[in-house]
Amino acid sequence: MPSSNSPSSPDQPEQPPPPPRPTPPEAPELIWLRPERTGRGPRPAHSRDSIAAAAIAIADAEGLEAVSMRRVAAALGAGTMSLYNYVPKKEHLLDLMLDAATAEYRLPPAPSGDVRADLASLAHEQLALFRRHPWLPALVIARPGIGPNALRYTDHFLAVTAPTGLPGGARMEAMALFNGFICQFAQYEQTAAAGAKWQAEMVGYLTQAAMSGAYPNLAQAFAAPGPPADPDQAFDRTLDRVIHAILAPTPGG
Amino acid sequence: MPSSNSPSSPDQPEQPPPPPRPTPPEAPELIWLRPERTGRGPRPAHSRDSIAAAAIAIADAEGLEAVSMRRVAAALGAGTMSLYNYVPKKEHLLDLMLDAATAEYRLPPAPSGDVRADLASLAHEQLALFRRHPWLPALVIARPGIGPNALRYTDHFLAVTAPTGLPGGARMEAMALFNGFICQFAQYEQTAAAGAKWQAEMVGYLTQAAMSGAYPNLAQAFAAPGPPADPDQAFDRTLDRVIHAILAPTPGG
DNA sequence: CTTCTCTAGGTACAGCGTACGTAGAAGCTT
């Protein structure tokens, strides 16, 4: 008795409704393209900001390798797997941390017009940030860094360097050089600090290597007295060189 | 009946001979201070070079995160834990990889005297090396790099920059800037290549961000036509700037 | 009110670095 006139195609009963879409066909990989909240369902108990803050607190205290999904979830008072509702992969948690830390920049509202001074000030601000968050340089180097706060920084750099007359692309390259130098410096400071325990071992090894005769120029560099080893002065010395390079006329003409 | 006159102190049976030294009191942390072979015991089945080569082959094929102690040991046909006889920690395996890759540098026997040309040539050699081993920049950034081959490179750089008249310390700082720039560039190339899949997503996101009005300078930089985007040309452009910075007179005087 | 989507969370799995212990080979000492 075909009285069941349900509209759902009674002619092909061998095709029950296929699961309409078990996975939404395309969730963007970029976390900045995923809305934090869609409006449906219960209100989330946490926010991206609070998650990033929890992760940053762990990284500041115990280093980046202590930041695990379990640790962050526990710090939030949530179950481990609940975190995956906010952050599809751990990589994205790192993206959130990177941008949340970048939010700490205190950028002046507008460039002063003195490119040298503005760049020096920006560099010191960045170095201070990296010293506050020793795990940050590694993230800056490894990840694109295009969150909203990173874009704010980029925009500021472009504004600061506008008086150079360089085209936008060249100023982006200059920013890469500028940021790269500061990252490297901060990273080096860290490995030096972490290796302070083996400093003696290393000094012994290096002097032995220098005295072996295999590295004459290294030996000579070790022998001659150099500029003082104060890290801040070393930073300023190289920073001057980098700013000099940025302000130099474009090589091509 | 105390007839058992064994020499092992029958009077204090509560103090059996304490294990003379369960751990040798001080094994150097630096792998370059540990002799590869002490002479005692059976001949090792592998060498540091072959271990590093196996690890590098894996990293070249599948990336640094595929290099695990188990994978490397399996590639050598050894048990996992046997590897720990050669390499006390995984960190040291990375040190071996770093130095083995550094051994690939083809350095000229002596500088030509033209600092600019020598530095440019060295930079291109380094970029080629980094492109051959995409995992290498990350190691160079993260680890001190003081193996014998790294020292050979350092010595060469010092020789090349000797005509500048800069003191040894300043030339070391110049080397850090030089290497740092090349590392950053190679690292950036990689993340760009790895993210080619999401390039479209990213371009969409960035243009949307630029058009939002929140980043006026970024929008302007996007709008204006820049120099060509060929990576090799971009490298050479910034390399020129870096060499310029190195050859500039010392800021302090 | 029904339905659908979203959230919270548990369980489980493969893989990681590596501490520890055992068995045996090879050089040094006697």
Added chain:
DNA sequence: AAGCTTCTACGTACGCTGTACCTAGAGAAG
């Protein structure tokens, strides 16, 4: 030559990781 010592090889096991998958239940949309 014998024995002591030290090294190598390797299996087992532990705690940790990221995360796939599943079950409930909350709450907005129709």
